Amino acid sequence: MVGLYSVAVLLCAGGALAGVNYPVIPKDLTTPFQQRLAVYGSNAVSVGWNTYEQLSQPCVQYGLSADKLDTKACSSSSTTYSTSRTWSNVAILTGLTPATTYYYKIESTNSTVDHFLSPRTPGDKTAFNMDVVIDLGVYGKDDFTTSSKKKDTIPVIEPELNHTTIGRLAETVDDYELVIHPGDFAYADDWYLKFSNILNGKEAYESILEQFYDQLAPIAGRKLYMASPGNHEADCSEIPYLNNLCPKGQNNFTDFLHRFENTMPHSFASSSSNTTAQALARKARSLSNPPFWYSFEYGMAHIVMINTETDFPNAPDGTDGSAKLNGGPFGAPHQQIEFLKADLASVDRTVTPWVIVAGHRPWYSTGSSSGCDSCQEAFEGLFYQYGVDLGVFGHVHNSQRFLPVVNGTADPNGMKNPKAPMYIVAGGAGNIEGLSDVGTKPAYTEFAYADDYSYSTLKFLDEQNLQVDFIRSSTGEVLDSSTLYKKHTTQFVQQ
Ligand SMILES: *[C@@H]1O[C@H](CO)[C@@H](O)[C@H](O)[C@H]1NC(C)=O
Numbered sequence: 264m265v266g267l268y269s270v271a272v273l274l275c276a277g278g279a280l281a282g283v284n285y286p287v288i289p290k291d292l293t294t295p296f297q298q299r300l301a302v303y304g305s306n307a308v309s310v311g312w313n314t315y316e317q318l319s320q321p322c323v324q325y326g327l328s329a330d331k332l333d334t335k336a337c338s339s340s341s342t343t344y345s346t347s348r349t350w351s352n353v354a355i356l357t358g359l360t361p362a363t364t365y366y367y368k369i370e371s372t373n374s375t376v377d378h379f380l381s382p383r384t385p386g387d388k389t390a391f392n393m394d395v396v397i398d399l400g401v402y403g404k405d406d407f408t409t410s411s412k413k414k415d416t417i418p419v420i421e422p423e424l425n426h427t428t429i430g431r432l433a434e435t436v437d438d439y440e441l442v443i444h445p446g447d448f449a450y451a452d453d454w455y456l457k458f459s460n461i462l463n464g465k466e467a468y469e470s471i472l473e474q475f476y477d478q479l480a481p482i483a484g485r486k487l488y489m490a491s492p493g494n495h496e497a498d499c500s501e502i503p504y505l506n507n508l509c510p511k512g513q514n515n516f517t518d519f520l521h522r523f524e525n526t527m528p529h530s531f532a533s534s535s536s537n538t539t540a541q542a543l544a545r546k547a548r549s550l551s552n553p554p555f556w557y558s559f560e561y562g563m564a565h566i567v568m569i570n571t572e573t574d575f576p577n578a579p580d581g582t583d584g585s586a587k588l589n590g591g592p593f594g595a596p597h598q599q600i601e602f603l604k605a606d607l608a609s610v611d612r613t614v615t616p617w618v619i620v621a622g623h624r625p626w627y628s629t630g631s632s633s634g635c636d637s638c639q640e641a642f643e644g645l646f647y648q649y650g651v652d653l654g655v656f657g658h659v660h661n662s663q664r665f666l667p668v669v670n671g672t673a674d675p676n677g678m679k680n681p682k683a684p685m686y687i688v689a690g691g692a693g694n695i696e697g698l699s700d701v702g703t704k705p706a707y708t709e710f711a712y713a714d715d716y717s718y719s720t721l722k723f724l725d726e727q728n729l730q731v732d733f734i735r736s737s738t739g740e741v742l743d744s745s746t747l748y749k750k751h752t753t754q755f756v757q758q
Pocket residue numbers: 289290291292294373
């Protein structure tokens with residue numbers, strides 16, 4: 264949120280129409296930018312990227328070595344919207360051997376080869392790490408925020424990003440296999456905080472998006488990077504005075520949808536031998552609605568991405584929502600909740616012992632009035648009923664960890680085989696609005712930090728132990744580390 268004072272200052276300042284910081288349009292309009300990978304199935308990866316012209320047939324060549332890219336995937340999907348300078352392209356790479364390094368080259372007269380690790384097969388019990396990044400925001404010229412030998416090559420990032428969460432993700436590129444980012448990407452909707460943008464909202468909005476996704480590309484083009492929506496993918500009317508200055512493309516998750524609609528997966532078919540579980544997973548797949556709500560499996564984890572913005576009763580960004588953003592709906596009435604029910608009920612813990620649900624707005628948070636009550640009403644009961652192990656949220660700009668808790672009461676077992684889900688808030692990755700004070704701490708608070716930018720790493724150690732770390736972005740220091748122990752002896756949890 265932004266204080267009204269800044270609106271007042273800004274309305275007075277007005278004036279100076281300085282140029283926005285658009286990246287230079289390359290001579291070769293097929294040049295790929297804003298690369299982003301995602302898990303698309305147990306043997307599939309999507310490659311998304313943007314170009315400054317529409318492509319008739321976006322293609323990616325791939326293979327097991329940099330000089331033998333012997334397979335090719337193409338699509339006919341190259342889309343844009345009225346206020347954007349770029350087109351979003353996609354290709355789906357299929358038939359991948361799990362957990363294997365692949366080399367890929369986006370087809371262009373001006374592109375280079377990069378590589379990624381293909382997804383672990385559901386049921387692979389090998390330990391792996393997954394980073395959690397939320398509320399990130401653009402850096403560099405539009406940085407409104409802050410005035411060792413590796414096995415893998417460190418992705419090249421702009422030096423000005425070194426001290427940021429992106430810098431830390433680059434520096435530690437061997438230490439994690441994938442990233443989840445449940446909402447609040449560029450903070451492009453905060454263009455109006457820079458005085459010179461006041462009469463140039465459309466260009467400012469788009470230039471921040473281009474800069475941000477260029478900045479993210481060294482990470483998202485190397486690591487599987489899973490997206491779901493936050494309020495900043497739709498914000499406009501939080502500042503009513505400026506509502507009519509709001510660019511068209513900013514409304515109703517328009518850019519988010521173009522960028523991720525064809526790159527995020529539908530929920531997977533079940534890997535369970537139980538026919539009830541298979542039927543439930545088929546139902547969940549048909550009700551899933553990427554990039555808004557969907558699940559995917561990776562090794563010993565079943566991970567669900569939910570939409571805390573629209574598509575449930577009193578959803579904050581819905582047409583009658585408290586945030587007055589007039590977004591969605593993106594599915595039929597009850598579709599998201601029915602999806603979540605079927606999806607969680609389908610999870611066979613002998614295949615994927617760990618169940619993680621990630622969304623943008625938390626219901627457990629420090630500080631007063633930071634929690635989303637309608638989210639809690641819609642989702643918490645299902646989390647408990649189906650034994651979700653960990654709920655991951657952001658939105659509040661700091662790091663927080665809570666004991667396993669249900670209905671506001673800590674589980675008597677604590678971290679040793681609780682029935683209630685454990686919750687974290689990992690919203691401190693850095694953005695124009697800065698960090699939020701920790702504020703008042705509920706009794707079940709274990710850790711809260713708002714001194715510097717931070718993010719979280721989930722370490723899936725084995726079928727019973729999940730280590731949750733919070734990392735200080737600028738230094739790499741581990742700020743907090745805890746381990747959740749779950750027996751996971753029940754194949755289909757219902758409580
Ligand atoms: C080729 O791509 C690079 C970025 O990867 C860009 O800086 C350069 O301008 C492009 N060259 C042409 C001729 O478009």
